Amino acid sequence: xxxxxxxxxxxxxxxxxxxxxxxxxxxxxxxxxxxxxxxxxxxxxxxxxxxxxxxxxxxxxxxxxxxxxxxxxxxxxxxxxxxxxxxxxxxxxxxxxxxxxxxxxxxxxxxxxxxxxxxxxxxxxxxxxxxxxxxxxxxxxxxxxxxxxxxxxxxxxxxxxxxxxxxxxxxxxxxxxxxxxxxxxxxxxxxxxxxxxxxxxxxxxxxxxxxxxxxxxxxxxxxxxxxxxxxxxxxxxxxxxxxxxxxxxxxxxxxxxxxxxxxxxxxxxxxxxxxxxxxxxxxxxxx
Numbered sequence: 301x302x303x304x305x306x307x308x309x310x311x312x313x314x315x316x317x318x319x320x321x322x323x324x325x326x327x328x329x330x331x332x333x334x335x336x337x338x339x340x341x342x343x344x345x346x347x348x349x350x351x352x353x354x355x356x357x358x359x360x361x362x363x364x365x366x367x368x369x370x371x372x373x374x375x376x377x378x379x380x381x382x383x384x385x386x387x388x389x390x391x392x393x394x395x396x397x398x399x400x401x402x403x404x405x406x407x408x409x410x411x412x413x414x415x416x417x418x419x420x421x422x423x424x425x426x427x428x429x430x431x432x433x434x435x436x437x438x439x440x441x442x443x444x445x446x447x448x449x450x451x452x453x454x455x456x457x458x459x460x461x462x463x464x465x466x467x468x469x470x471x472x473x474x475x476x477x478x479x480x481x482x483x484x485x486x487x488x489x490x491x492x493x494x495x496x497x498x499x500x501x502x503x504x505x506x507x508x509x510x511x512x513x514x515x516x517x518x519x520x521x522x523x524x525x526x527x528x529x530x531x532x533x534x535x536x537x538x539x540x541x542x543x544x545x546x547x548x549x550x551x552x553x554x555x556x557x558x559x560x561x562x563x564x565x566x567x568x569x570x571x572x573x574x575x576x577x578x579x580x581x582x583x584x585x586x587x
Contacts, residue, residue, distance in 0.1 A: 315339035316346040332358050336369040355392050367414040375409040389414055397425055404434040413440050458505040468504035
């Protein structure tokens, strides 16, 4: 665990934003846990602007981000502040997880935990009454955080085909856009348009989780890779042994059938023997 130092004069400001963070180095990944506090009487624009700078500074492909704290935005009701914060956090793959009241005296969820629910979709959230204040503590357990294979990684791809494109165009044609033309403020109009557009876009082009495995085979040497990926070079070398001219070698269909079969057979034999005896250098034996 390592502390992440922020410039207090640049980010932290009393009532507007108070923030600190630690980085956890796990076997499967690195997680940066950010805790924030925003007062009800604080400047919301200051919180949003500086939180975006912090996320931009910390974000990387090798680090997962988790945000928790008291942001004083009630997530049980829809509001402009809630929409703006969701849009900012969604750009970094973070979603809200708290869907219950976090106050004893009032029905509001102003304390929250934001994680990447696409990668960490198996989690449990509990309420803990600590008795020190009217706030209810939250405890999150992420079950699959240590089960990720270090030799593989996941990425998310959107399904795009003729059917999804047709569905997207159809939904756009049936959208009335009433919440856009009913407003006069430019920022509100843009946010309403973006929310409606993204809702339709992600419903038509859903994200699909794809797993990529790394190739970690000791017997798969550069020589084998060369033979498999560049069969024409192998054919040329074998053709030179039987005295074929360069003009014939540049036209693979004109090669004799025996040369083609010989190349394929030798490549199969070479790979099978290399698996049995990974320490033998058989590349010179064939080439």
